[in-house]
Amino acid sequence: MSTVAYDGTALLGRQLRRMRNNPGLLILTQTMPISMLLFFGYVFGSALAMPGREYRSFLVPGLLVATAAGGIMTGMFQAAQDTHRGVMDRLRTLPISRSAVPLGQAVADLVVTAAGTVPFLLVGLAVGWRVEGGVLEAVGALGLLLLFRFATTWIGIFLGLLTRNEEAAGQLGGATFLLPLLSSAYIPTDGLPGWLRTAAEWNPISAVATALRDLFGNAPVPTDGAWPVTHPIAGSLAWCLVLTGVFMPLAVRRYAYGER
Template sequence: MVLRGLTHYVRQPSNIAWQLGFPLVSVLLFGYVFGSAMSVPGGGDYREFLMPGMFGMTMAMGFMNTAYVVVYDSSRGVTDRFRSMPMSPSAVVTGRGVGDLIGASLDLVVLGLTALAIGWRSSGGVLDTLTAFGLLLLLRFALIWIGVLLGLLVPNEEAAGSLFAVAFPFAMISSAFVAPSLMPDWLGTIAMWNPVSATVTASRELFGNPAAVGDTWIEQHALLMSVVWPVVLTAIFLPLAVRRYQRLSR
């Protein structure tokens, strides 16, 4: 199942370009068009503040692509064919998850090279830098199972396309682009407790970039929550996704 997913990446490279198109355009917009008007609480270069947020946003919005691919297979009878084969029901779900995680790693490589090209640097050590990228992939790993579950729940590709309305605010109402302290109190509180914010803030600290950390508990313990949130999400949605797939065969 993993090999099947990777083969689709090789034979349909336009999908990778589509997935990376929005983050790359966002880098240009926020880094160069709006960047001069943006400020970082506590000081610091906005582009250094921005890039970990772009990494986090790309990982957060990836579950939408996962959901679409699952719906695509289901609507064309591929899922029914898998159900008729002598294979574990969990293999379809976990195979999709592992394949998407490998694809997410490639996304991070391209974004990382883009960040280096515009002058972003990690001033943390090698271990801290690798840990930061590991936390970003951990977030993506947890959100993949939400995408798989949604893909098994929505009825068709048109409905899957509308999931952008869910993914966009989930990624944007966070500390990815603006520090929560600059938002209205009620919106800032939502942004602080967004799992994306924990991962983005922790990665900024590990990269040695401006983090604009407030004095709230959730912000002070971003590194801890960047692990807790993905573990909790995976523990909830991975079993639900497998159970949903098993019910399709009844």
């Protein structure tokens, strides 16, 4: 265990230096959610039954979760890039723990996400969003958000190791933009057709977005939806546990054994 922690810390530093040396990508990933908040908040908010500040209060938690789901795209691209350029093969020749390499990437992504959440929340406060629940509930919401990001990053790492090609990973990662659209991240699901509403409410993004709105005090929990959104905190934790429990071992095994 100490070997994993030591090697993982070293590889965490590598990932952070890698992100520092690619400031363009870092700036883009941090400013995109803010741009979407301003666009959706003022354009969509004028067309929905939840106008102005009310919609922006609904939107901020949803965008936080949609950004966290972006861990699939960033994890996939970075893992595929390292594999395609032979970095993973070189790391396999070193006397380090096999699980430390993907773990270092996942934790580095978590650190960057936590730092990037701060300016987004400040802009949210500037456009009218408020934390209307308690302090402990708000801290719990942020913890849940980071836990979901950690889970989605493992999905991305596994897919990146599977594709082994950064161009293919970039194209596949772009498709993940559709996931928040089929959820309650941007709009309530109660107006969707029956089958589409069911699919959206079983989307993990909907459960986490509903949990954040509840913990921040921004919107009540629905009483007539699918189980993950009527019990959003339990549903979010269950999704995070399942996603991490499935994709973390798959990613570690894929890294350890390469193409086999």
